Amino acid sequence: MPFGGVRDIYRGGNRLSPAQTPERLRVVLAKLGLDGHDRGLKVVARILRDSGMEVIFLGLRQTTSSIVAAVEQEDADAVGLSMHNAGHLTLGPKMVRALDEAGLDVPVVIGGIIPPEDERQLLDAGVAAVLGPGASATEVVESVRSAIVASRG
Amino acid sequence: MSYRNRTIPELVERAIDGDNRAVGRLLTIVERGGVQSEEVAALTHPQRGRAHVVGITGAPGAGKSTLVGRLLAEYCRRGHRPAVLAIDPSSPISGGAILGDRIRMDDVVPEGTFVRSMATRGHQGGLALAVPGAVRVLDVAGFSPVVIETVGVGQVEVDVVAAADTAVVVATPGMGDAVQANKAGLLEVADVFVVNKADRPGATDVRRDLELMLDLAHVTGADTDASGAVFRPEIIMATATSGEGTVAVVDAIVDHFEHLHISDRLERRRAGRVRAEIRSRAEQELLDRLATMLHTGELDDIIRDSVASHRSPVQAAAEIVGRLTGNH
Numbered sequence: 001m002p003f004g005g006v007r008d009i010y011r012g013g014n015r016l017s018p019a020q021t022p023e024r025l026r027v028v029l030a031k032l033g034l035d036g037h038d039r040g041l042k043v044v045a046r047i048l049r050d051s052g053m054e055v056i057f058l059g060l061r062q063t064t065s066s067i068v069a070a071v072e073q074e075d076a077d078a079v080g081l082s083m084h085n086a087g088h089l090t091l092g093p094k095m096v097r098a099l100d101e102a103g104l105d106v107p108v109v110i111g112g113i114i115p116p117e118d119e120r121q122l123l124d125a126g127v128a129a130v131l132g133p134g135a136s137a138t139e140v141v142e143s144v145r146s147a148i149v150a151s152r153g
Numbered sequence: 154m155s156y157r158n159r160t161i162p163e164l165v166e167r168a169i170d171g172d173n174r175a176v177g178r179l180l181t182i183v184e185r186g187g188v189q190s191e192e193v194a195a196l197t198h199p200q201r202g203r204a205h206v207v208g209i210t211g212a213p214g215a216g217k218s219t220l221v222g223r224l225l226a227e228y229c230r231r232g233h234r235p236a237v238l239a240i241d242p243s244s245p246i247s248g249g250a251i252l253g254d255r256i257r258m259d260d261v262v263p264e265g266t267f268v269r270s271m272a273t274r275g276h277q278g279g280l281a282l283a284v285p286g287a288v289r290v291l292d293v294a295g296f297s298p299v300v301i302e303t304v305g306v307g308q309v310e311v312d313v314v315a316a317a318d319t320a321v322v323v324a325t326p327g328m329g330d331a332v333q334a335n336k337a338g339l340l341e342v343a344d345v346f347v348v349n350k351a352d353r354p355g356a357t358d359v360r361r362d363l364e365l366m367l368d369l370a371h372v373t374g375a376d377t378d379a380s381g382a383v384f385r386p387e388i389i390m391a392t393a394t395s396g397e398g399t400v401a402v403v404d405a406i407v408d409h410f411e412h413l414h415i416s417d418r419l420e421r422r423r424a425g426r427v428r429a430e431i432r433s434r435a436e437q438e439l440l441d442r443l444a445t446m447l448h449t450g451e452l453d454d455i456i457r458d459s460v461a462s463h464r465s466p467v468q469a470a471a472e473i474v475g476r477l478t479g480n481h
């Protein structure tokens with residue numbers, strides 16, 4: 001019984017329930033490939049921080065495998081991608097697949113320049129939510145939060 | 154199967170087998186504290202002690218993360234498997250955080266290294282408890298060195314680095330950095346100094362200031378151990394952005410660790426670390442209980458009674474302490 005020792009410290013029944021701090025949602029934010037538009041990503045990072053989340057900011061020039069490694073090590077609850085280089089139809093689904101193949105049930109939320117006619121395709125490929133220019137702080141936070149809730153079933 | 158639903162013994166076993174996802178999950182559990190983190194501690198404690206624990210601190214923007222990235226690459230080159238805990242402050246308003254240390258390490262850090270970003274999460278004792286627990290997890294997972302990066306402001310952060318096997322203090326040119334480091338109490342805990350941004354003017358001034366302060370410290374003879382051996386921290390000039398000085402920094406860190414082994418210092422350091430952790434844990438436990446008393450209204454009752462019965466605040470406090478420790 002490896003935990004006997006730990007439990008014994010609190011014998012006598014007057015042990016108060018130990019304080020487990022509330023869960024903090026952790027989100028990995030990144031841009032994939034050659035796309036220098038990082039202003040939106042920085043705005044989103046601040047919005048999520050101000051909503052109480054922890055943002056692991058990877059910034060520019062990430063690959064799907066560097067993001068998978070970060071999600072594992074950081075035990076992230078979601079991946080947020082910001083895309084402005086018209087690569088979303090390839091890279092979005094590729095990201096979803098890479099996480100899936102690594103056995104990570106972590107939702108992907110995408111923002112940036114996504115033409116309306118592409119949105120359906122991304123959602124069908126397993127992307128949890130798609131946001132565009134002018135998305136409000138509430139929309140940003142809610143898209144991430146509900147994606148996480150949905151992924152946990 | 155989601156790692157969220159795996160048992161802790163299972164996660165520890167997987168972590169030992171080199172499963173980074175299990176390590177990541179265990180670190181989350183340790184960070185949150187509570188019964189589950191105690192279970193992790195119980196399972197990882199007996200096997201700890203193999204990793205070289207290196208603390209790195211210095212002012213915000215000193216180049217710590219950039220330097221850590223370089224150090225990791227050099228350690229990998231030498232055949233080690235390093236891990237980092239990069240600690241940044243939480244927002245006091247929202248409790249959230251933007252953790253940006255990874256970005257600096259990204260370009261140079263080879264695959265296979267483990268980088269974990271950690272927010273201070275506000276509460277005083279939290280960090281002091283979470284860090285030793287996290288180090289143990291990385292230790293059983295076979296990582297060494299385990300590097301802890303903290304901002305060198307605030308007592309808790311300095312304590313965290315002081316509790317490492319080897320404490321590295323990063324200074325930079327300008328703004329009287331050496332003097333600031335001295336004030337923050339960093340000079341006493343440093344085993345290795347790095348003057349980073351050596352590409353900038355004024356770097357040699359920082360070096361000179363540090364040398365002077367070390368000379369003064371030696372006059373007071375503060376730095377001898379039981380064997381009478383004196384250890385004078387090395388001062389290494391580095392430019393983390395270009396990688397210059399990286400090899401010398403790693404050499405100095407390794408030399409310090411060897412020095413710990415030839416004297417009784419490693420045991421003393423680690424005993425100090427255990428002492429500090431036990432103390433933090435006991436403090437946290439008492440604070441938790443006090444908070445619960447406050448929450449349930451028990452504390453208010455005691456205060457009301459003592460006012461009504463004209464007892465002194467000292468007596469009332471004694472009663473509270475008695476109840477906290479279950480001796481009433």
Ligand code: B12
Pocket residue numbers: 034035036037038039040041043044079080081082083084085086109110111112113131132133134135136140143144
């Ligand atoms: C500013 C800007 C630049 C700046 C970028 C500065 C920087 N560091 O970010 C500069 C001048 C460098 C630049 C350069 C280029 N740009 Co430019 N740029 C813009 C512009 C005008 C605004 C982008 C912006 O910052 N918006 C403000 C932020 C806050 O909004 P946002 O990114 O949309 O983010 C919001 C939402 O989308 C969402 N969101 C975004 N990401 C995420 C992520 C998550 C997880 C969530 C939840 C939400 C979310 O929330 C945010 C808040 O509402 C847009 C036009 C436009 N109207 O968008 C063109 C635009 C993006 N650029 C474009 C192009 C083509 C270029 C260039 C290739 C060349 C050129 N023609 O100028 C270069 C390429 C540079 C490179 N290396 O990649 C095109 C892209 C076309 C496309 N994708 O089909 C656009 C759309 C202009 C156009 N209409 O043609 N650009």
Ligand SMILES: Nc1nc2c(ncn2[C@@H]2O[C@H](COP(=O)(O)OP(=O)(O)O)[C@@H](O)[C@H]2O)c(=O)[nH]1
Pocket residue numbers: 211212213214215216217218219220254257349350351352353391392393394395
């Ligand atoms: N000129 C110069 N800049 C550096 C050096 N090392 C780091 N920097 C820059 O200093 C800034 C802060 O670096 P970072 O590693 O994030 O510092 P930290 O806050 O101490 O972790 C970044 O812009 C780095 O590129 C250096 O040796 N020389």
Ligand SMILES: [Mg+2]
Pocket residue numbers: 217218219253254302
């Ligand atoms: Mg840093």
